[in-house]
């Protein structure tokens with residue numbers, strides 16, 4: 460269902476929507492949903508073949524400009540290189556969807572340090588730098604916005620995904636703070652917080668899908684809820700009733716309690732957690 464056009468709407472036809480991590484999952488669904496809304500697109504990820512396939516899927520049905528940009532966004536300086544590529548191609552971005560990200564499941568000190576450092580750069584540094592580089596043009600035009608893909612993990616510590624949950628806590632806090640800074644300029648910022656969603660996320664981070672007893676949402680539903688929230692000017696959106704109820708309930712108990720409970724849920728099967736050696 461299309462919403463009224465406005466400079467800050469996800470439907471606005473003016474500039475392009477830049478989607479990071481558009482090669483699969485939630486990012487690819489954002490691309491499909493925004494193409495239906497008539498948005499020109501800039502699709503970014505490492506898998507150029509998948510981005511080209513998505514472009515071919517979207518292009519015939521719509522007379523849109525769709526640009527594919529192959530980039531590893533976990534590398535130092537990636538945001539600046541992407542901004543330069545956008546300039547060179549004459550792409551003006553008025554909707555930035557910072558979606559690229561990954562998690563890792565396991566004991567913090569046993570997960571490879573370089574993988575966790577890569578996560579910090581992708582989930583936090585590149586997201587922040589891209590926002591910094593693309594926001595001024597939106598402020599000048601007094602329209603457009605940023606959708607940052609956070610997570611329900613942003614509202615509580617998550618043992619065995621401690622770094623991932625901390626990166627998402629950053630994303631929600633940063634997005635909600637920035638949303639208030641730019642509101643008067645007609646620019647929107649949304650922290651979109653899905654719970655477990657059926658994508659490649661689980662394979663990439665070696666998570667178990669059975670740790671999500673409530674089942675997994677479809678990425679299409681997550682994206683539709685996100686675009687509705689963005690158009691409605693919300694600064695945070697938790698997708699799905701059960702996730703909303705859980706985040707609400709977490710506010711009623713101590714943070715330590717939520718951490719202990721999450722530790723029970725996400726503890727890798729058969730793990731020696733150190734307590735046996737203290738007995």
Ligand SMILES: NC(=O)c1ccc[n+]([C@@H]2O[C@H](COP(=O)([O-])OP(=O)(O)OC[C@H]3O[C@@H](n4cnc5c(N)ncnc54)[C@H](OP(=O)(O)O)[C@@H]3O)[C@@H](O)[C@H]2O)c1
Nearest residue numbers: 480482483484485504505506532560610655656658659660
């Ligand atoms: N699925 C869930 O349960 C869930 C829940 C809450 C939040 N999220 C968040 O949702 C976002 C999207 O994840 P998803 O669930 O759709 O998982 P996904 O299917 O694994 O998609 C991840 C996307 O990020 C891209 N990406 C990964 N590393 C990259 C890099 N170094 N440079 C550029 N792009 C990179 C991947 O593309 P390439 O591999 O081609 O580079 C892919 O397009 C993430 O921020 C994730 O944290 C997911």
